[in-house]
Amino acid sequence: MSSNALYTDLSAYYDLMCSDINYQQQSASIHRLQQFLGNNGLQHLDLACGTGPHVRNFIDFGYQCSGLDINQPMLDMAMRRCPEAQFNLHDMTAFHLEQRVDLITCFLYSIHYSQSIERLKSCIASVHSALNDGGLFCFNSVDKHKIDNTTSVKHFTEFEAHHFAFESGWHYGGEGEQQLLKLNIAKSRQPFMASLADALPLFDTPDAGLQEIELWQDQHTMVATSFTELQQLLAPYFDVHIFEHDYEKIVPWDCVSGNALFVCVKI
Known part of the structure; x- marks a missing residue:
């Protein structure tokens, strides 16, 4: 044995490690939320996109997609999976887009890769600047408590x-x-x-x-943040909606569970 x-390089194992994840269901849920709460636009950016499985689904839904990650081997796999999309090697806590988008996603708790509160603040500010009016920022999070x-x-x-x-x-x-x-x-x-x-x-x-x-x-x-702290960080930039971590249906967060889906509308 x-x-x-x-x-830090999980690229060789990433898809195997996530083989039980229903990417299509997760992507479809956020697509519905973009139609209900967002501006219904089709320009999409996936933060910490990994090997691109979510991007693949959004392309199939009709979006013009791009992805951002700090791991070049994963981006290489993403480019092979989604040749229609644009991918960039960049830190999600400090990025700038030449053209704004309508929807920014960050799946699989990857928002926590910000590592510190200051870097998380920078990520939120970067997302806000990159979104069109009424654009949506969607991510899942875990409450440290x-x-x-x-x-x-x-x-x-x-x-x-x-x-x-x-x-x-x-x-x-x-x-x-x-x-x-x-x-x-x-x-x-x-x-x-x-x-x-x-x-x-x-x-x-x-x-x-x-x-x-x-x-x-x-x-x-x-x-590590609590949901209360996270809401306070988002409030200057977004109208924040919190839902149960359930991609099969849209249900308001019960204020008890420690996993939740944050859906943030640019203000």
């Missing part, structure tokens, strides 16, 4: 005769403006014992020593 660190450090999300998939297990979870120390996103990846030629892996962290499964498994660990420093 071997182990090493992924550091609702994070359970003992829980994580796991899923399993197969690729090129190998079995993969992915585990991710938030960790917040209880104070300050930073939290961690912890990631584990396990790769094996044998199927994982799902019942054990569901009950235990991937790196502590009893069967791990019985087969050849490659293990990777990584963690990313993310900005």
Whole structure:
């Protein structure tokens, strides 16, 4: 059994790690919100676009799309997936567009990659400047006060005769403006014992020593905010609507859950 660190380049594993995500459903939900609350325009920018799966769906919905990310290998994959779109290597906390857009999205909690409150403020200001009047800024977020450090999300998939297990979870120390996103990846030629892996962290499964498994660990420093703090940061720029983190239907946030969808109309 071997182990090493992924550091910052997850491009080789990104699509596998996110293989259980319904990109079409997420994109369609934001498209509906743009029709209901936005200016109904079709110029779209996806922040932290990764390998471009959301961009692909918005193109199919009829949008003229662009994407922005700080990872060039992911952008290379995005360009192959979406040759119709424009992609730029840039930091989402300080960007400028020559031509404004109608919709800016930031999926998969990527807004937290801003890393600090000051950089998050800069991101919000950049988004506001890049939007047309009545344009929409949509992203999902987690409230730092609702994070359970003992829980994580796991899923399993197969690729090129190998079995993969992915585990991710938030960790917040209880104070300050930073939290961690912890990631584990396990790769094996044998199927994982799902019942054990569901009950235990991937790196502590009893069967791990019985087969050849490659293990990777990584963690990313993310900005930590409460939803109240986030609303205060957005309020000077946007009319803020908060919905439940449910892409199947549009439901107002219940003021209890720790995951929410922020839909912000430029003012």
